Amino acid sequence: MFRFLISRLLQTILVLYLIATVVFVMMKAVPGGPFSQERNVSEHILQKLEEQYGLHDPLHVQYAKYMWNITPKRLSPRALLAFDLKEGLGIDFGYSFRYEGRTVNQLIAESLPVSAELGFYALIIAALLGISTGSLAALKQNSSWDHIPMAIVMIGICLPTFVLGPILILVFGFWVPEPFRLPVLFWEPSYDAPWLESLRYRILPAMTLGLYYAAGIARLTRGSMLEVLGQDYIRTARAKGVSPFNVVVKHGLRTGMIPVISYLGPVAAHLITGSFVIEYIFMLPGLGRHLINAALNRDYTLIMGTVLVYAAILILFNFIVDTLLVWLNPRLRLRSNA
Amino acid sequence: MGMTRRHILWSLIPQGILLSLFTLVFSSCTESRTPVEIASAQGMLLLGNGSEPHGLDPHLTTGVPEHNILHAIFEGLIAYHPTDESAPEPGVAESWEHNSDASVWTFHLRHDARWSNGDPVLASDFSYSIRRILSPALGAQYADQLIVLKGAEDFLKGNTTDFATVGVEVVDTHTLRLHLIGPTPHLPGMLKHNAWYPVNPRVIEAFGSIDSRESDWTRPENLVGNGAFRISRWVTNSYLEVLKSDTYWDADRVRIKGIRFFPIEKASTEEAAFRAGQIHYCSNIPIDRIEFYRSKHPEVIRFDDYLGTYFYRFNTTRPPLDQPLVRRALTLAIDTGLIVREVTRGGETPARGFVYDGVSGYHTPGNIAFDPETARRLLAEAGFPEGSGFPKMDILINTQEAHKMIAEAIQQMWRDHLGIDVGIVNQEWKVYLDNQVNLRYSISRSGWIGDYVDPITFLMIWTSDSGNNQTGWSNHRYDELYKQVLVTGDPGLRNALMGEMESIFLDELPVAPIYWYTRKYLLHPDVKNWHPKLLDYHPFKFIQLEPTGFRL
Numbered sequence: 001m002f003r004f005l006i007s008r009l010l011q012t013i014l015v016l017y018l019i020a021t022v023v024f025v026m027m028k029a030v031p032g033g034p035f036s037q038e039r040n041v042s043e044h045i046l047q048k049l050e051e052q053y054g055l056h057d058p059l060h061v062q063y064a065k066y067m068w069n070i071t072p073k074r075l076s077p078r079a080l081l082a083f084d085l086k087e088g089l090g091i092d093f094g095y096s097f098r099y100e101g102r103t104v105n106q107l108i109a110e111s112l113p114v115s116a117e118l119g120f121y122a123l124i125i126a127a128l129l130g131i132s133t134g135s136l137a138a139l140k141q142n143s144s145w146d147h148i149p150m151a152i153v154m155i156g157i158c159l160p161t162f163v164l165g166p167i168l169i170l171v172f173g174f175w176v177p178e179p180f181r182l183p184v185l186f187w188e189p190s191y192d193a194p195w196l197e198s199l200r201y202r203i204l205p206a207m208t209l210g211l212y213y214a215a216g217i218a219r220l221t222r223g224s225m226l227e228v229l230g231q232d233y234i235r236t237a238r239a240k241g242v243s244p245f246n247v248v249v250k251h252g253l254r255t256g257m258i259p260v261i262s263y264l265g266p267v268a269a270h271l272i273t274g275s276f277v278i279e280y281i282f283m284l285p286g287l288g289r290h291l292i293n294a295a296l297n298r299d300y301t302l303i304m305g306t307v308l309v310y311a312a313i314l315i316l317f318n319f320i321v322d323t324l325l326v327w328l329n330p331r332l333r334l335r336s337n338a
Numbered sequence: 339m340g341m342t343r344r345h346i347l348w349s350l351i352p353q354g355i356l357l358s359l360f361t362l363v364f365s366s367c368t369e370s371r372t373p374v375e376i377a378s379a380q381g382m383l384l385l386g387n388g389s390e391p392h393g394l395d396p397h398l399t400t401g402v403p404e405h406n407i408l409h410a411i412f413e414g415l416i417a418y419h420p421t422d423e424s425a426p427e428p429g430v431a432e433s434w435e436h437n438s439d440a441s442v443w444t445f446h447l448r449h450d451a452r453w454s455n456g457d458p459v460l461a462s463d464f465s466y467s468i469r470r471i472l473s474p475a476l477g478a479q480y481a482d483q484l485i486v487l488k489g490a491e492d493f494l495k496g497n498t499t500d501f502a503t504v505g506v507e508v509v510d511t512h513t514l515r516l517h518l519i520g521p522t523p524h525l526p527g528m529l530k531h532n533a534w535y536p537v538n539p540r541v542i543e544a545f546g547s548i549d550s551r552e553s554d555w556t557r558p559e560n561l562v563g564n565g566a567f568r569i570s571r572w573v574t575n576s577y578l579e580v581l582k583s584d585t586y587w588d589a590d591r592v593r594i595k596g597i598r599f600f601p602i603e604k605a606s607t608e609e610a611a612f613r614a615g616q617i618h619y620c621s622n623i624p625i626d627r628i629e630f631y632r633s634k635h636p637e638v639i640r641f642d643d644y645l646g647t648y649f650y651r652f653n654t655t656r657p658p659l660d661q662p663l664v665r666r667a668l669t670l671a672i673d674t675g676l677i678v679r680e681v682t683r684g685g686e687t688p689a690r691g692f693v694y695d696g697v698s699g700y701h702t703p704g705n706i707a708f709d710p711e712t713a714r715r716l717l718a719e720a721g722f723p724e725g726s727g728f729p730k731m732d733i734l735i736n737t738q739e740a741h742k743m744i745a746e747a748i749q750q751m752w753r754d755h756l757g758i759d760v761g762i763v764n765q766e767w768k769v770y771l772d773n774q775v776n777l778r779y780s781i782s783r784s785g786w787i788g789d790y791v792d793p794i795t796f797l798m799i800w801t802s803d804s805g806n807n808q809t810g811w812s813n814h815r816y817d818e819l820y821k822q823v824l825v826t827g828d829p830g831l832r833n834a835l836m837g838e839m840e841s842i843f844l845d846e847l848p849v850a851p852i853y854w855y856t857r858k859y860l861l862h863p864d865v866k867n868w869h870p871k872l873l874d875y876h877p878f879k880f881i882q883l884e885p886t887g888f889r890l
Contacts, residue, residue: 032768037400040775040805041479044495048477052551095552100393102574110574128355173614178370184614185607187576190373190384190598283602283611285575293390293575293603298768 004326012315019311020070020304024063027300034097034298053097069094070308083109093305098297104305107290112309114187115279115286118205119272125210126217126267131260133214134221135253141226150222156215165208165281172204187284205282209275213267220260228256265321266314273310372615378864378885381595383878384617386608390575390601394556396535397471397478402874407599408532410580410878411563415445415464415514416529420880423645423872424698424791426526430459430536430564431514439521439827447512452585453538454561454568461514466539466548469501475549480533483789486525488517521827524698527790530875538562566592566879575601586879593882612638612860613890618883619868620860625740628683631860635890638860641685642870645694646787646855647796648686650733650748653780654848655810658729662846663720668781669706669850670713671755672748677852681743684858689851693796693840697872700793700833704844706851710755717756725757731780732761736770741783744852774808782808784849791872793836794823800843811848863888 035041035049050056054065073090080088086105093104133153137146156164173184183189188198228234229252237251276288283289287306294302377384388403396408409418417429431445451459468487471478474496485491488505492498505517518525528534539548541562546553554560558572566588567580581596583589602608605622612620623631623639631639652659652668659665674688687695691704714724722728733749735741745762752758760781765773774782786806788795798804801820802812819839826832857874866882 030769032766032772035479036768036771036775037479038771039400040808042482042805044474045477045479045481048474049479052475052477098392099390099574100395100398100551101553101556102393107574169610173610183373183616185602185611185616186600190577190600190616191376191380191382280604281607283575283600283607285573289575296767 005323008319008322012319015315016308016311017067020067020308021063023304023307024066027298027303028059030298032298034300036298066304070304083112085109093308094301096299096302098294098299098302104301107302108287108305108309111285111287111290114284115275115288116272118202118209118275118278118284118286119268121202121206122210122213122271122275123264123268125206126213126271127264129210129214130217131221131257134218135225135248135256137218137222138225138229138256139248146222149218153215153218156211157219159212160277161208161212162277162281164211165205165278168204168208169281185283187282205275205278205284208281209271209278213271217260217263217267220263221256224259225252225256228252231255262321262325265317265324269314269317273313372889374615374618374862374864375885375887375889377598377618378862378883381593381883383594383597383619383865383881383883385597385599385619386602386611386617386621387599388601388621389603391578391599394561394569395553396532396537397467397476397480398551399532400479403599403601405532405875407578407580408535409530409565409875410567410597411561411565411569411583412532412535413451413565413586414529414531414535415447416526418530418871418875418877420867420877421869421871423875424527427877430464434526436525440523440525441518441521441827443516443518443525444509445514445516447514448587449512450587451564452587453564454583454585455538455541456585457538457540457562459536459564460511461508462511463536463539464514465506465508466542467536468504468506468534470537470542470548471533472501472504473549476551478533480531483528483531483533486518486520486522486528488519520825523827523829523832524790524792524794527792531789536564538564567597570596577601588879592879594878597878609860612862615889618862618865623858623860625681625683625743628858637863637888638890640857640859640861640870642857642859642874643872644787644855644857644874645697645791645872646785647689647692647694648744648783648785648852648855649689649692650850650852651774651779651782651784651809652848652850653777653782653810655777656731656780658720658722659731659780661720663716664722665847665850667713667717667720667756668752669847670709670716671752672850672852673708673751674852675708676751677744677747681747682740682853684856686853686856689854691840691844692849692851693793693836694788694854697788697791697793698833699829700836703837703841704851706844713755717758722758725759728756728758730759730761732763734770734773734779734782735762735764736767736783737764745783775805777808777810785855787855788873793833793840797823797836797839797843800848809848811846813842813846816842 035046054062069092076088084105085091085108096102096104096107099107133149137150140146169184172180172182182204183201184204186201188201234247234251237247275286276291278284279286279288280292287309290302291306291310294306374384387406391404391407392399392401394404394407394411396412399405399408413429415429415431417427419425419427430447430451432448434443434445436443447459447461453459468484470476471481472484472490472494474494481494485494489503490505493501493504507515507517509515541555541560542548545555545560558569561569566583566586568583569578570581571579578599579596582592582594586592600617602611605624608620608622609624609627611617652665654660678686678688690706691702693700693702695702717725733745735745742762742764749760749762752760773779786796786799798820799806800811801807801817816839819835823832823835823839826835861868863886864883866884867880868876
């Protein structure tokens, strides 16, 4: 187990440095720089700007500086919980090229909680809806309880979020009658309002994000429940006179959930990191919006910061799931020790 | 597999939980008014404002969204007039005068002008601010605006570090004199730009030095301004809020409580926000929604004249575009009337010349109009009868629906009227800019918005050494005339010289003028005193909010 952890950790670090290198090379290769704009900037001013931001150094010096700045130099979990990467890990992404006077660390610390909160709501929606719909379909296989929800799920899987989002906006923002209407944009009301009112602003984005994964979870649950419910031990349990409730919940779901749980890990990571389309549609102040704008603005430091944070989260969640699976499954444990 | 009703009920529990959560949230909301209705009642103006502001340092920012916020929280010597873009409205200067040829200007600052921290606004603050933006190490992108000041160019380029050589004179605490390189009758118009705004020297020095770019002084808790509003909250990518400032000298006239600026990049999203009652002002309308508002809600849609020209650049270094005959043929084959009627549909005017017509008594000498007969003849004269032998080339556009529609219309017109085939290449914004600057294009769509209300802001971009030229075109006589304009104080003579410049330009046509802009936007009827302005800057201190209960 220990060797497994160490080897995974080393792999993770290697992957992150590799990503940072690729991002660095790609940023330098893309035409247009952070200071190009419609109205031409005089040559002497442009030179001063590039000097200021260290763009005049030879590429290998710039690269070495980048790599040193993003290397963790200390560990303070408490600061990390407040999303402070500088205090927490000693990582300094530097000042944003576009947003004068704002550091990339600040921008990440402000926006990551928004993406995380959105992902959290979406995960709840995905898990609750997905698992219940899937189990129901499995229990009433080949009835309309199975066919209708599964057809809807199929549509859900096929609809990308950038289509589903505007559809939900149209339906809940404009078509439904007044008391059920939801705000179509922003993360919070544009006037001072109680917290519960802000929650209404989060329903549509969380639904858009969650429904897609709910569909996946539903299909997975249905498949795995069908398999489990046909097993001998379920039949035995029934024959022994175990109540139907206990058959499904204690014996069926417990085993049936294993593939779902291993799917939930990556889903949780995707829900936090994969919301940039939704943040753009609903104009939310999350990390994904920074990622898109940073790329469009050639904001080199912000691109590096957002990409690395995304990569780290994805890797971290996969790492946790892998570790859990190894711990749960003796066969995997043996293999990793061999 | 006999499943009882209980199973089904059990598996419905999670859905039940979700449903009851939603119900809780819905029922908690007894508020049936839209955000706009609530805001109108509170006196808060909600504005769609393009993109997230780069920053709030008036000497570093360059964009329109930033300027919209800056003119609320800062005030220059001259301010914006509520209705007339060319009229100078007294700002920090309560009066001013100039010498006979308008090359030396004296400004008398009002004694009750204050910074938001209570400091008086002094002539020395302006002098410090001019020194700051001209400091080479600051790298201010708009510092070029100030080279009308004597000695400013040398100071900016680092040829001298002695600020005393720059034509800024602090006569006494409340009198400032500016010495210019030549007669500049349009100086008051230039002073409205944020490059000329004052900053508080005490605050700048407290958070860094005069030329530090990376400083925390513009963070909302630190920022000190001198405008009608002061910043109160700034949530990145969410909104920026300003509230009425008590220290402002004219605070009694400010009618609204505050403004929230929302960064909304996409026109379709902004329009949805307006329709849902989340903003008072939608700065952009998708072309496909114009008809809807025109026919169903004419009371909210506005088309205001806007000081800008939409045009196509020709790369005059690439044959056959190096031949004026070819460029004229291409230009005359564009049915600009049809484009504004059927494609852009925002009440734009087909451009007869390049300079926006009727600015400061100047009228364009141009009479460019759709003329397919002449276009065909000119193309034949250039050696391409009926378009035969004309090389394949592309129109370069940056990715945006409206540009694409216009390019497709022009592509069709050139095919129909000239028999030539061009392609359309769309590129992401920064890639497009890069290719245009480096002349890696044949024909490129462009636009130019005037910096201030004077024809020179359209003509100065085509001189040989202008960084904004980007066509490879140069004309010696044109450059000579430009230098003469800079030293001419007499308005009549000046206009005549500029007319000659434009005539040369239109003879050679390094660009094809297409239309003069309009600003298309949506404005909620609650907003009063919002007048058409040629540069689209609406001084917020005059705006009023009156709840009308209007809903779309």
